[in-house]
Amino acid sequence: MVEIDNLGLDSVGIVAFISTFMGAVLCIQMAFNIDTPLVPLYTIGFVTRQSVVLEFSPTIISLILAGKVGSRVASELGTMRVTEQIDAIEIIGINPATYLIFPKVVAAVLINPILILMSMIMAIFGGWLAGVTTGLVASSTYIYGIKAFFESYDIVYAMIKTVVFAFLIVSISGYHGFYTKGGALEVGTSSTKGVVHSSIAIIVFNLILTQLLLS
Amino acid sequence: MIEAKNVSKSFGDNLVLDEVSVKFEPGKCNLIIGQSGSGKTVLMKCLVGLFEIDSGKVLYGDRVFSKMSFDEMKMIRQEIGMLFQGGALFDSMTVEENVMFPLSMFTNQTPAEKLERANFCLSRVRLENANKLFPAEISGGMKKRVAIARAIAMNPKYLFCDEPNSGLDPLTANVIDILISEITREYNITTVVNTHDMNSVIEIGDRISYIHKGKLWWQGNNESILKSDNPELNEFVFATELTRKLK
Numbered sequence: 001m002v003e004i005d006n007l008g009l010d011s012v013g014i015v016a017f018i019s020t021f022m023g024a025v026l027c028i029q030m031a032f033n034i035d036t037p038l039v040p041l042y043t044i045g046f047v048t049r050q051s052v053v054l055e056f057s058p059t060i061i062s063l064i065l066a067g068k069v070g071s072r073v074a075s076e077l078g079t080m081r082v083t084e085q086i087d088a089i090e091i092i093g094i095n096p097a098t099y100l101i102f103p104k105v106v107a108a109v110l111i112n113p114i115l116i117l118m119s120m121i122m123a124i125f126g127g128w129l130a131g132v133t134t135g136l137v138a139s140s141t142y143i144y145g146i147k148a149f150f151e152s153y154d155i156v157y158a159m160i161k162t163v164v165f166a167f168l169i170v171s172i173s174g175y176h177g178f179y180t181k182g183g184a185l186e187v188g189t190s191s192t193k194g195v196v197h198s199s200i201a202i203i204v205f206n207l208i209l210t211q212l213l214l215s
Numbered sequence: 216m217i218e219a220k221n222v223s224k225s226f227g228d229n230l231v232l233d234e235v236s237v238k239f240e241p242g243k244c245n246l247i248i249g250q251s252g253s254g255k256t257v258l259m260k261c262l263v264g265l266f267e268i269d270s271g272k273v274l275y276g277d278r279v280f281s282k283m284s285f286d287e288m289k290m291i292r293q294e295i296g297m298l299f300q301g302g303a304l305f306d307s308m309t310v311e312e313n314v315m316f317p318l319s320m321f322t323n324q325t326p327a328e329k330l331e332r333a334n335f336c337l338s339r340v341r342l343e344n345a346n347k348l349f350p351a352e353i354s355g356g357m358k359k360r361v362a363i364a365r366a367i368a369m370n371p372k373y374l375f376c377d378e379p380n381s382g383l384d385p386l387t388a389n390v391i392d393i394l395i396s397e398i399t400r401e402y403n404i405t406t407v408v409n410t411h412d413m414n415s416v417i418e419i420g421d422r423i424s425y426i427h428k429g430k431l432w433w434q435g436n437n438e439s440i441l442k443s444d445n446p447e448l449n450e451f452v453f454a455t456e457l458t459r460k461l462k
Contacts, residue, residue, distance in 0.1 A: 084303040087265055092317050093292035095285065 003103045007069050007170070008111025012118070014068065015061055019052075019119040022060070023126030026051055031136035044137045045145020048127040050154070057119040058158040059206050062165035065112065066198045070173035073104055074194030077177025078187035086178070101174040105167060112166035113159050120158070157213050164209060165202050172198040216240055217262060217373060217405055222271035222281075224254075224261055231257045233429040234271065241372075241405040244396055244419040248410060249426035250451060255409045256300075258426065259377055262407065263295060264288050275373070293321055296366030296404075298376040298395075302358035304350040304365070310337070311346035314364045321369065336364035340394055356387035360394070367398060374399065376408040380415055392418045411451075413458060416440060425451070 030044045077100060080086050089096040124146060131137040137145075173194030180190040217239040224232040231254045239245040247255045260266040262273055264280060273281040275291050283291070304313050314333040318324055324332070337343060340360040350358060359379060366374060376395055380388035396419040399406040410416065416423060420437035425448050427433075433448045440452060453459045 079306075083301055083306075084299040085305055088297065088299060088303040088305075090265065091263055091292060091295060091297045092320060093289040094320055 003107035004111050006072070007104060007107050008115055011065060011068055011115060014064070015115050015119050016122050018064060019057065019061065019122035020126035020129075022056060023048060023052060023123030024130030026056070026123070027127030027131045027142075028134065028136065031131065031134075041137050041141045042145035042148060044131060045127070045142040046148045047145075048142075049124055049146045049150075052120050052123040052127075053154050053158055056123060057116045058161040058165065059202065061116055061119045062112070062162065062169065062202055063199055065115070066165075066169045066173075066202060067195050069108065070169050070195045070198045071191045073170055073173040074177035074180075075187055075191040077101070077174060078180035078190040081178065081180045082183055082187060097178060101171070101178065104174060105170045108166040108170045109163055113162050116158065116162045157209075160213060161206065161209050164205055168201045168205060169198045172201055216274075216276060217407065218272075218274040219258070219262060220272040220274065222258070222261055222273065223269045224257055224266060225269055231429050232261065232268075235426070235429070235431050236271075237424050237431055237434070239405050239407050240422060242400060242403045243406070243421035244399050245405070245407045246410060246416060246420045246423045247407065247426060248416060248423060248451070249432075250411065253426045254429045255411075255426055256377060259375055259407065259409050263297060263375055264292070293317075293369060294372040296369065296371035296374045298359065298362045298366050298374070298379055300378045300381055302350070302355075302362040304358055304361055306350055308349075309346065310342075310348050310350070310353065310361050313350070313361055314368050316365065317369045332368060333364070336368050337361070339367065339398070340364045341390075355382050356384075356391070359383065359387075359391050363391075363394060363398070367402070370402065371404060374404045374406040376406065376410075378409050378411070380410060380412045385414065388412065388414065389418065395419060413452065413455075416452075427451075 026048045027044055030047050034041070034043060077086070080100070086096045086100070089099060128139065128142050131142050132139045176190040176194040176197065180186050219235055219237050221234045221236055222232055223230070223234050235258060247258060249255045257266060261268045268281050271281070272279055278291065280288065280291055305316065308316065311330070311333050314336050315329045318329045318332060334346070337346065340363050342357060342360045342364065345353060345357060350361070353361070379391050379395060383391065392415050395406060395408065398404065408415065408419070417437050420440065423435055423437065423440055424431055425433040427447050433443060433445050435443065440448070443449065
């Protein structure tokens with residue numbers, strides 16, 4: 001529960017904030033790009049939903065979480081390593097990797113899908129708010145677009161990506177933190193490596209998973 | 216008894232321990248002394264299995280510790296208490312939780328029993344009324360005492376102390392020395408202390424092993440060390456004006 005709180009619930013605010021504003025921007029950009037009456041206005045809602053569900057929430061929010069959660073995990077474990085706290089755990093007779101990293105992986109794999117679902121809802125809401133308040137699209141038209149051509153598999157695809165990305169973020173950052181050698185400078189280096197490597201892994205696995213799940 | 220037999224350890228091309236053989240006796244404070252970089256800490260980490268040795272053996276009684284798997288080592292590690300140089304207290308836990316941590320991991324005691332044991336260990340190191348404080352809120356000397364309390368929580372047979380006095384004022388350092396010595400005798404523990412503090416050597420050095428350039432250079436006790444004619448040892452022991460005057 002502590003890890004779920006540290007890795008997930010602490011991120012609710014930033015995820016909600018970014019999602020709402022990105023959803024609003026997506027809606028406005030879409031509205032401005034529809035310059036022909038041949039394209040129905042409900043397309044704004046439809047495209048906002050598809051962009052959010054397929055890519056923005058699972059991938060971009062995971063990249064943001066890689067920065068926030070990844071640096072936290074790597075610096076926490078790195079500091080524990082350089083202050084001999086990990087050695088102390090090992091001396092007591094506990095496998096430190098299992099004791100320290102495994103609960104974080106489980107917590108992230110459980111909480112990230114909830115965060116991403118919340119992000120989807122907030123982004124779609126942000127799009128509705130921007131579209132309606134600026135008069136670019138009527139509320140009923142936007143909502144019609146949100147419901148149009150809905151495939152539940154899109155949500156499954158997004159959740160699979162989210163779980164894989166959550167695993168990558170915590171395990172890669174955890175690895176860099178756990179094997180830190182040196183002092184404060186090296187803790188910073190481990191933290192940076194954790195974020196950079198997990199971000200790269202997310203981008204690469206995004207392509208692989210998309211090819212596997214959508215082609 | 217703990218015994219290192221022909222233990223060698225190198226890091227890359229740097230040979231840090233060169234066939235070191237040494238015995239550590241129960242009920243005594245066994246000191247490992249030597250200059251910084253002489254290999255003391257590496258020897259201690261080899262003894263507790265934090266470093267894998269290149270050759271030789273580490274024995275706990277008749278059990279060959281250095282050849283054991285992690286799970287086999289686990290049994291012996293439950294008999295080991297260790298005081299790290301910086302205390303190595305868990306930042307996220309209070310003093311009380313730090314002391315109860317090994318009990319929570321390896322015993323089926325009720326919370327009340329664990330708390331009772333933690334309070335006993337904390338009072339043994341003369342640290343009452345600090346239970347709910349976090350490591351960041353206590354002094355260096357208090358951290359060392361909490362670390363000792365955590366180390367003795369499981370009634371260890373073996374106690375390892377890596378430079379227990381580093382960063383402490385002479386008075387507090389002396390309190391820690393006396394505490395380690397008292398606990399060693401009281402529970403008949405095999406205590407191994409890494410130090411380069413000459414006060415500790417004189418105060419609690421029942422058996423002293425001097426490590427120089429990765430080799431066991433000299434062995435004796437806190438009386439014979441002052442009479443030794445070993446030039447390298449004398450250079451280390453009488454390095455300061457004060458100790459030269461004492462001589």
